[in-house]
Amino acid sequence: MRTEGATVAFLDIEKVVFTYPGRAPVVDGVDWRMQAGEFHCLLGRSGCGKTTLLKLAAGLLKPQSGRIVLRGGELAAPGPQVGFMFQAPTLLDWLSALDNVLLPVSLQRRPTPQDAQRALRLLDQLGLASHAQHHPRQLSGGQQSRVALARALVLEPPLLLLDEPFAALDAITRAELQDDLLRTCRERGTTVLFVTHDINEAVYLGDRIALMHGGRIVENWTITLPAPRMQAMRHGPAFNDYCARVRAAMDGAGT
Amino acid sequence: MNPTPMQARLLAAALFLVLLGLWELVVRQWGLSALVLPAPSAVAQALWSGLASGYFWPHVRATLQALFLGLAAGSIVGLLAGMALAESELLERVLKPYVVVSQVVPKLALAPLFVLWFGFGMLPTVLITALICFFPLMENTLTGLRQTDAQRLQLFRMLGATRLQTLLRLKLPMGLPPSLRGCAWPWCWRWSASSWPSSWVRAKAWAPWSSPPRA
Ligand SMILES: Nc1ncnc2c1ncn2[C@@H]1O[C@H](COP(=O)(O)OP(=O)(O)OP(=O)(O)O)[C@@H](O)[C@H]1O
Ligand SMILES: [Mg+2]
Numbered sequence: 001m002r003t004e005g006a007t008v009a010f011l012d013i014e015k016v017v018f019t020y021p022g023r024a025p026v027v028d029g030v031d032w033r034m035q036a037g038e039f040h041c042l043l044g045r046s047g048c049g050k051t052t053l054l055k056l057a058a059g060l061l062k063p064q065s066g067r068i069v070l071r072g073g074e075l076a077a078p079g080p081q082v083g084f085m086f087q088a089p090t091l092l093d094w095l096s097a098l099d100n101v102l103l104p105v106s107l108q109r110r111p112t113p114q115d116a117q118r119a120l121r122l123l124d125q126l127g128l129a130s131h132a133q134h135h136p137r138q139l140s141g142g143q144q145s146r147v148a149l150a151r152a153l154v155l156e157p158p159l160l161l162l163d164e165p166f167a168a169l170d171a172i173t174r175a176e177l178q179d180d181l182l183r184t185c186r187e188r189g190t191t192v193l194f195v196t197h198d199i200n201e202a203v204y205l206g207d208r209i210a211l212m213h214g215g216r217i218v219e220n221w222t223i224t225l226p227a228p229r230m231q232a233m234r235h236g237p238a239f240n241d242y243c244a245r246v247r248a249a250m251d252g253a254g255t
Numbered sequence: 256m257n258p259t260p261m262q263a264r265l266l267a268a269a270l271f272l273v274l275l276g277l278w279e280l281v282v283r284q285w286g287l288s289a290l291v292l293p294a295p296s297a298v299a300q301a302l303w304s305g306l307a308s309g310y311f312w313p314h315v316r317a318t319l320q321a322l323f324l325g326l327a328a329g330s331i332v333g334l335l336a337g338m339a340l341a342e343s344e345l346l347e348r349v350l351k352p353y354v355v356v357s358q359v360v361p362k363l364a365l366a367p368l369f370v371l372w373f374g375f376g377m378l379p380t381v382l383i384t385a386l387i388c389f390f391p392l393m394e395n396t397l398t399g400l401r402q403t404d405a406q407r408l409q410l411f412r413m414l415g416a417t418r419l420q421t422l423l424r425l426k427l428p429m430g431l432p433p434s435l436r437g438c439a440w441p442w443c444w445r446w447s448a449s450s451w452p453s454s455w456v457r458a459k460a461w462a463p464w465s466s467p468p469r470a
Pocket of ligand 1: 020026044046047050051052087
């Protein structure tokens with residue numbers, strides 16, 4: 001599909017099929033390649049298999065056929081080298097927000113003061129500085145999902161798999177966090193696969209967009225908007241043109 | 256009408272007094288012998304004189320000691336057995352039937368046998384107490400550990416947690432009732448080390464979450 005097929009992709013999903021027992025395939029022959037440092041958005045309507053594909057890419061599910069290749073080696077088991085954010089926040093409610101963010105660290109080794117500082121900085125970046133000592137019960141849904149995002153980022157993994165991370169946020173917070181995420185990932189050279197059902201968000205964030213329908217990737221686009229994205233672009237003709245094209249494809253896939 | 260907790264407690268206390276009064280009344284009315292059914296006033300009097308003369312104290316101490324030792328032993332063994340059965344399907348399949356059958360045997364019926372085997376000392380009492388609290392603890396541990404939700408298990412898998420870490424840092428706290436989780440865990444697991452000897456000590460020191468055994 002892509003011309004630079006000769007170079008080794010960072011993440012290579014090859015003809016992957018996944019079926020839950022006794023059902024039609026949920027992921028039905030997906031091929032997708034990501035180069036290092038790229039930001040890809042996976043778009044599609046509810047129930048089309050986005051979360052399942054993301055879990056396959058993480059190694060949480062094993063494909064019935066096909067394979068997932070991460071940096072040249074077949075993915076054997078999930079591990080902390082991949083940052084994963086679940087669709088639901090999935091926090092541990094007996095730990096404070098800070099300790100939740102530090103969980104990936106504390107499962108590897110004893111967190112150092114620098115780790116705590118990094119976690120606090122992340123929380124601060126996500127607008128949660130004053131909630132570090134609060135427990136998940138005391139946080140709103142959007143705040144919980146931001147804690148979960150900080151937890152996915154804290155080990156600075158080279159690959160991030162995010163499942164609708166901003167779905168529970170208002171438009172303004174969401175726009176701020178989108179810019180934050182883009183900047184952080186650009187600075188670290190992180191490769192990101194980002195699931196969303198918001199066309200606007202996909203066009204704003206993505207270098208590429210894959211449109212999923214019925215377990216297949218039915219359409220994909222390369223977005224060539226100028227590199228550091230600016231909120232003002234959202235009103236430009238190029239941006240709206242992309243949105244309209246994606247929207248048309250989604251409507252077409254639905255019928 | 257919904258009584259407040261305070262009102263409910265007062266009602267319970269009042270009911271207790273009424274029942275005592277009835278008991279006293281019945282004994283006096285029918286002139287029952289103290290051998291058949293002593294009146295509450297007689298019981299109170301005997302208790303008081305026993306305590307005042309110091310006759311009861313060594314016995315109270317012995318009973319409490321046996322109770323405490325039995326409770327501790329039964330709880331620890333029940334806890335460990337529950338963890339072992341929860342972690343291993345095979346162990347559960349093989350051992351669970353025996354454990355269940357052993358529960359059908361009335362524990363008090365074992366008392367004479369235990370006395371025969373272990374003598375009249377503290378040991379048989381401790382053993383019976385331990386047997387009585389072993390089962391509820393094991394059962395509660397087993398179900399508590401099994402009810403961890405799939406999503407959080409996936410999270411721990413994603414973070415590369417070992418089996419022991421998953422047990423100590425996810426399944427055990429998830430098995431606790433929320434009230435205990437909230438108060439016992441934050442300081443317990445704060446910066447909790449991944450080194451397991453210390454985690455192990457903590458797991459043992461932490462209060463059992465099951466309902467108190469019906470002894
Ligand atoms: N554990 C499961 N067992 C059986 N079927 C499942 C399971 N999880 C998901 N499915 C089915 O797989 C399909 C795809 O689910 P998936 O969660 O991947 O959708 P999604 O694209 O992420 O949807 P959404 O946007 O609503 O999150 C759905 O039809 C769902 O019913
Ligand atoms: Mg989903």
